[in-house]
Amino acid sequence: MKEFTCTVADPCGLHARPAGRLAALAKQFSSSITVRTGSKEADAKRLLSLMGLGASEGAELHFKAEGADEDAAIEALQAFFSSEQAETERHDG
């Protein structure tokens, strides 16, 4: 079981488009991937589930990956969020 925590940088929160990309990314892995924010939990492979988290800017996301490819999954999540961060900074600048 591997974990990873990050903060939502996008002023719009974890909304439809990045949630869609995140779900598509998570689906590539066989491990189960869940994400918790505050008291809510979601299946990272399900778009509606992710959107239902209502994660806004500044919210902390705690990811848990469990399975054969959990290391690769966490790495991919890290890469995803660091590029999302870069994207947001670009737009602000």
Added chain:
Amino acid sequence: MTDERFPCRSIQGVGVSGGRAAGILRFYNATPAEPLQTAETDQKKRLERALNGTLSALEALRLHAEAEISAETAEIFEIHAMILCDEEFTDALRERLEHGDTAEEAVHTVTESLAARFRAMSDPYLSARAADLLDLRGQLLEQLRGGARSSLPEEQGSFILVAKDLTPSQTVLLDRSRILGFVTFEGTANSHTAILARAMGIPALVSVGELPASFNGAYALLDATQGSLVVSPDAETARCFRKQSAAEAALSEKHEQYLRTIMNKPAVTRSGHRMLIYANVGDAKEAAAAYRNGADGIGLLRTELLYLSMQREPTEEELYKAYRSTIEAMEGKRIVIRTLDVGADKQIPYLDLPREENPALGLRAVRLCLAREALFKRQLRAILRASVHGTVSVMVPMVVSVEEVRDCRRLLSECMEELSRASIPFSPKPEFGIMVETPAAAVMSRELAREVDFFSVGTNDLLQYTLAADRQSPQLEELCRRNREPVLRLIRAAAEAIHQCGGWIGICGELAADLTLTQRFAEMQIDELSVSVPYLLGVRERVIDCK
């Protein structure tokens, strides 16, 4: 201007897209179509078909938005498709069916409960997503009915459209030439309607509250920047409004006018190299817009739209009619028709494409067509028949070998023979070319140049395949942006090869519209640049300015 029928009223709302408009208010009529009498009672089957039909419709809307508005707005339909495919959504629907609901009842229940969940969210952007689910509901119900959706008011002329709320799919299909602006009772600054209104440049005012139906037909002043709607203004107010609008419009008009003066000027560089400025379009309506913007021709007619908008494969006759109307819209100017360019990544259920790990590298485009000869020949025959109505070139996508070109030529000849025998007229020698969008084609350009009349470079895919980088991936955006040199070298090699054989070369991918590259393309003696309609005038201006 004050009309006794319509007392003067001033209404506030949220301006979600700037601009002004003055005109008659026309209320959008959402007349539900009669439920289609269907023999199909199996609710599961009906739901499956409705889901598939909606996916196809969403794909068509996505392509339409991508071509006519922007990639960002096209993503909206991509998201809709993702929601539709989400297991939570489809599981909930199937569960309702097991409870004995009809397909319609299931769709109503599930979408409503999900919409309620979203509405309850504190984040305004997320709570606005509830509207998405209602739009999807509308699409699914429409598919179940099998009927066409309501359309614009019948009356002639332009007007300000008024509605309770406009869903994203409705706004994308609005005919801008008739609509001066729109007003909705509901909606938020974060709704997709707002995003689209801004992208389309239509002034819009949302959340004005319920307007009485008696306003239908009243003259009104819409100031989206101020967030106000004045219904039935007095003469003085109306005059001031028009004066202010005129001043604003004059500034952008000046630039527009300048562009129009060059619209019909041949795009010749200062050293005398002539480049044809063509347009990339999907249908006759876009072709007409291209023609009006001075396009010298169509460099890419995407034939996929018709396939995507139907629930079954289009017949030769349907294809012929669609091609014909597009060809005629260009009034004799050349139109390059690209044959079917789809693969497993596109939702075309009736083609029954097996799932692929890497659809971008899979059985798609020409490979698919050569594997499904009957499908391919139907399209080729339709193109040949339509070719008598104008100047038509045929172009095949994703070619990698001379063998593929010869196979296509053989099929094309067979079609010509079949048409001859049936005494159906067609243009005897249509130009035949290929898209250069794979590294293989670029590397083999000398051999390929001997087999075809022209090349057209699909830079989007060529970049992707050459850099081995997914062009949809945000992590690779910078890599793709900084590494265009490999593609430019391949283009130069292909240009030399085709010119040596007496043929021509065009560029129809996104790089064609990149004004920082126009000079280099001129130096390579590229013969044609094909861009989407909004870029036509800008590119022409740039070419004229080149050395």
